[in-house]
Amino acid sequence: MSELQIGLLAIGALVVVGVLAYNRVQERGAKRAAQLSFRSGHADVLMEQPVPAAERNLLQETQRPSVRAAPPDDAAQPDPKVDYIVELSVEPPAMRPDAQTALKTQWSAIERRHARRALLAGSADGRSWRAGLQLVSRDGAVGEADLIEFRSAVETMAAAIGATVAAPEMRAAVDAARALDDFCAETDIQVVVHVQGGPFPGTKIRAAAEASGLALEADGKFTLRNDEQRLLYTLGARDGSAFTAATIREAAPEALSLALDLARTPDTRRSFESMIRLAHQLAAVLGGSMVDDNGNLLDERAIAAIAQQLDAVRARLESHGLPPGSPSALRLFS
Structure with missing residues (x-):
């Protein structure tokens, strides 16, 4: 083999090594970027304290994707915290x-x-x-x-x-x-519980909801509001279908969902307890059962645990000058 051929082979080998090294560097850079992009710095507020496995499903269900809320009212003022x-x-x-x-x-x-x-x-x-x-x-x-x-x-x-x-x-x-x-x-928490075991008669759902003070609104859900017309929690069909006054007699959902948006709800503990009472009443009247998203039955121990965790999140909001349901909280969580 001539010196020229040997030289060309050596150059070729160096080029291959260089390409492999460059690809390796690029691969590591891309992997690091992906890790940074997908790594969350937020702790799961509702899971910071160890909880028994039986309660864990309910606690996980409280931290859900945020829902779009109505914009704040015209009385809101600029707030240096917000x-x-x-x-x-x-x-x-x-x-x-x-x-x-x-x-x-x-x-x-x-x-x-x-x-x-x-x-x-x-x-x-x-x-x-x-x-x-x-x-x-x-x-x-x-x-x-x-x-x-x-x-x-x-x-x-x-x-x-x-x-x-x-x-x-x-x-x-x-x-x-x-x-x-x-x-x-970290504090944007929504609690959702379900009543399953339908089909449930729409007339019985309406009777139970109205007896607890809820009213059917334009979005197709029954809603409980306080004296200032602030939203406390909602009741709707789990599949998202809307209830209407004209069709409530024919409605027969397989399951119901009750939802409370913590940061937007004044008097959080009382609102949560009211929502759970209604869920119990619906389960009794309709012959259904209270479950989480995975279909696991919710017992009193799990409900008590989530109430304590909601109190902790509420306290964090208040310590930042953002009490749940306040004008500034309504603006932030919208």
Whole structure:
């Protein structure tokens, strides 16, 4: 074999080794990226304390994918625990009429752009305002680009009305949004129990629900609300089919589901106990049984365990100034 052939073979071997080494590096990099992408940093709040196996299925069923909730009411105010707040102020005398028009017009555009996540509150003397952008919702944390866009729009509005602006540092707001999002992910709990053993007559379901104070609403579920019309829990067909006043006589679901959204429910413990009482009543009246998602029967020990865990999550929310059912909690968990 000539020296040229030997040289070419050596070069070829080096190329192969180089390609294999590059592929190995790429493979490890991709594997590490995948691990980082799919690894969750959140502890399972309801499973932090050891529980007997018989109770574990029910506890797992309380941490479910979040459900979409109605937006907050118009009485909500910017809250530093929840919002990135830009403060605006004008010097006396009060604003000119054309400046007031500019304020309304430009704020309406900001509000439309941010889909009700933006709030504006004015002082009694009409010379200062607090413009807030909600940092977190069930869609996740607000991004830095959105914060920059919001702040820029508010500064433009301030210039139009002759106001000065004071705004928090952007990086700190982004970090706060991420931390708040982590906290919300850990405390976003929904409890769902089922009554199975149907078909169940729709008329009996309606009678039991109405006797417990629930009313049939437009979404096809029976709903219990408090005196302030805050949602406490719902009762519906497990397969998602809607109940209607016109068809309730023909309704015959195989199973029912009762659901309580912890962060959005005031007086959580009493609401949970009321929901469980209704589940027991339905099971007795309809000849069914209370089960979790896996069809396991729910006994009093499991129900007591979940009540204690809900109390713990409620206490965490309250310690952060976000009592379940409060205006700020309703905004965050929506």
